[in-house]
Structure formats: C-alpha cells, structure tokens
Amino acid sequence: MHKRNVIAILLTAVIFISAAVLGVSAVYRVNAVTLDASVVSEAAKAEADELQKLLLERYKDESVFFVKPEEAEADFAGFPYFRMTAFKKAYPNRLIVSAKEDPEVFAVKHAEEYYILGADGTVLGLREEPSNRSDGADNVIVTGISAAGAKGELLGGDECIPSFLAFCSKMSQLLDGLRSNVLSAEVSRRASAQTEMFFSFVFREGIRAEIKNPMALTEKKAEALVSCYLSRPDNEKLGGLIRVMDDNEAPDGVRATYDQNA
Numbered sequence: 001m002h003k004r005n006v007i008a009i010l011l012t013a014v015i016f017i018s019a020a021v022l023g024v025s026a027v028y029r030v031n032a033v034t035l036d037a038s039v040v041s042e043a044a045k046a047e048a049d050e051l052q053k054l055l056l057e058r059y060k061d062e063s064v065f066f067v068k069p070e071e072a073e074a075d076f077a078g079f080p081y082f083r084m085t086a087f088k089k090a091y092p093n094r095l096i097v098s099a100k101e102d103p104e105v106f107a108v109k110h111a112e113e114y115y116i117l118g119a120d121g122t123v124l125g126l127r128e129e130p131s132n133r134s135d136g137a138d139n140v141i142v143t144g145i146s147a148a149g150a151k152g153e154l155l156g157g158d159e160c161i162p163s164f165l166a167f168c169s170k171m172s173q174l175l176d177g178l179r180s181n182v183l184s185a186e187v188s189r190r191a192s193a194q195t196e197m198f199f200s201f202v203f204r205e206g207i208r209a210e211i212k213n214p215m216a217l218t219e220k221k222a223e224a225l226v227s228c229y230l231s232r233p234d235n236e237k238l239g240g241l242i243r244v245m246d247d248n249e250a251p252d253g254v255r256a257t258y259d260q261n262a
Contacts, residue, residue, distance in 0.1 A: 030059045030067065031093045037082065038100040041134035044081055048099070051079050055097060064089050072097060080124050080152035104132045105178060106168075107139040108147050108155065114139075115147055115155060119172065121165045123149040132179070140168075140179055144187035160187055160197060163215040167199060170222035180204075195246075203229065205237040208262075211244040220254045228256040236260060 035052035039045055054075045059067050069087035076084050076099070086098035102118035107130030116125040116139065130138045145164070147157040155161055164187065172178040186200045199211040207229065211221050221244045228242050241262035247255035 028064045028092050029061050030064050030095055031061070032056070033059055033095045033097060034090075036086075036096060036098045038098075040101050040103050043133050044101045047079055047081065051075060051082060051099075054078075055095070059095055064091060064093055064095070067095065069097075077152055080122065103134060104139050105172075106142050107131075108142045108145055110147055114141075115149060117155055119165075119169065119178075121155045121161065123151050123153055123155055125151060137179075138183070140182050141184040142186070143184070158187070160215060163218050164199060166218050167211070167214055167222045170219045171226055174223065174226040201225075203237065205234075206239050207232065207237045207242065208240070209242040209244065213246055216246065217252070217254055220252045224252070224254045224256040228258055232258060 033052060033056040035048055035055060037044070037048040037051075039048060055072060058071060058075060067089070069084065072084060072087065076082055081101050082099045083102060084097060084099050086096075088096045088098075090096050102120075102122060102124060104116050104124060105119045106117040106121075107114040107127075108117060110126070113126050113128055114130045115123055116127055116130075116133075118124055130141050132139050142164075145158045145161065147155050147161070149155040149157070164185075168178055168185070171182070175181045181203055183202045183204055185202075188198045188200065190196045190198065194215055195213045197213060197215065199214040201209040201211075203209070209225050209229070211225060214221055225242060225244050228244075229237070232240075236258065240258060240260040242256060242258050243262075244254065244256045246253060
C-alpha cells in the first residue's frame with residue numbers, strides 16, 4: 001500500500017510539473033509581431049503591412065526564447081526598400097521588429113530602363129521612368145555606367161561604381177543631400193587610361209562640374225568640388241563649369257577651378 005501511495009504521489013507530481021511546463025510554454029509562444037517601420041513613401045506603407053504579415057507567419061507559435069533575428073532576413077530579402085534596424089523580444093509573447101525604408105537617390109540608365117538605387121548603391125527596383133516614388137521628381141539620373149544587379153543587391157558591373165558612390169556620398173554629406181542639389185551625373189572616358197576617366201555633374205541651378213581621374217583621391221576631389229561650388233555667388237551658379245583635377249603642388253594634391261565661359 002505504501003509503495004502505491006508513493007507511485008501515486010510521483011505520478012501526480014509528474015503530471016503537475018508537465019502541466020505547469022506546458023502552460024508556461026504556451027504563454028511564451030509568439031502570437032504577435034509588431035513591425036515599427038519608418039517610411040518615406042506611400043508605397044512603402046502597403047509593403048510594410050505585407051512584410052509584417054510574413055514575419056508573423058514565420059514566428060507564430062515559436063518559443064519567444066529561441067527566435068532569431070537572422071530568420072527574419074529571409075523575409076526582408078523580398079522587400080529591398082526595407083532594412084531591419086532592431087529586433088526585440090517583448091515578453092511573454094510578442095516581437096517588435098524595427099525597420100526603415102531606404103529612400104531612392106539614383107536612376108542609372110540601363111538600356112530602356114533605369115536601375116533605381118539607394119544612397120549606398122543597393123538596387124531597389126528597375127523601372128521605365130527615373131522618377132522618385134516618394135515625391136515624383138526625378139532621381140539623380142546617371143549615364144555612362146555599365147551596370148547590372150538584382151533587387152536587394154549592390155549594383156555591380158563598372159569598376160568605377162564604388163568610387164562614384166563614395167564621391168556622391170561625400171558630396172551628399174557636405175551639401176546636406178544629393179537629390180536636392182544635383183540633377184544628373186555622367187561617367188565618361190576619353191582614353192583607356194584611368195587618368196582619363198571623368199565624373200560630370202549638373203547642379204540644379206545650372207552650373208556643371210567635371211572631375212578628372214576621380215578614382216584617385218576620390219573624397220578629396222569631392223571636397224574640392226563642393227568647396228568651389230559653395231564659394232560661388234548665386235549668379236555664377238547659374239552656369240559655367242567647375243573643373244577638379246590632380247595637382248601635385250596643391251596641399252591636398254587636388255585643384256578646383258571655375259570657368260564662367262565654359
């Protein structure tokens with residue numbers, strides 16, 4: 001009789017512990033995912049709703065203790081405009097995922113279409129028009145580049161692309177934005193040598209810029225261009241040409257000049 005009582009007590013304890021564990025486990029299973037998305041376009045709002053649904057499908061009923069943010073990257077891959085910036089567990093059963101929309105900056109001419117790029121060169125889309133999906137105005141139109149890339153990947157192809165993006169990044173930093181100041185850009189080669197490569201820009205006021213051998217001293221040349229541009233009076237910004245080139249006698253090895261008649 002004593003053994004039976006012990007067995008009964010043990011069984012009761014096992015059942016009680018199992019029920020408790022199952023109960024706790026149920027409480028800590030994901031039943032909600034909140035996507036906190038910072039967007040700059042109307043189109044992104046619908047995309048954010050769709051992305052949130054996919055994230056909930058992925059994590060629903062998973063133990064909140066074991067979910068991993070890396071798993072969400074598979075869903076983000078289908079939404080090239082969005083980048084995950086944070087992944088938090090809100091115990092007992094909710095996830096909060098933060099994301100931001102990459103704004104469009106460049107429209108790189110490709111046959112009869114345009115690669116639409118973010119500031120870092122990520123391919124956001126391929127469209128027939130260069131207009132920005134947020135405000136409708138054209139992105140910075142880029143020509144003269146041999147380019148290829150899939151959505152969500154960095155644009156590849158031409159060897160000058162990293163230097164071009166670095167140059168534009170420095171310009172954007174110094175001008176407090178690229179699209180608000182620059183209309184278009186072109187890459188040209190007047191000979192096979194790297195020193196005969198040129199980046200050309202057209203500013204919104206009308207003034208143009210030409211940078212020789214931009215793959216060397218890239219950021220220094222961007223700084224020289226912006227400094228020369230900002231030092232021009234308003235009437236000179238309506239036309240003329242800023243030339244930036246190597247100069248071994250200059251302190252930074254770079255010289256920028258302005259030609260009103262060019």
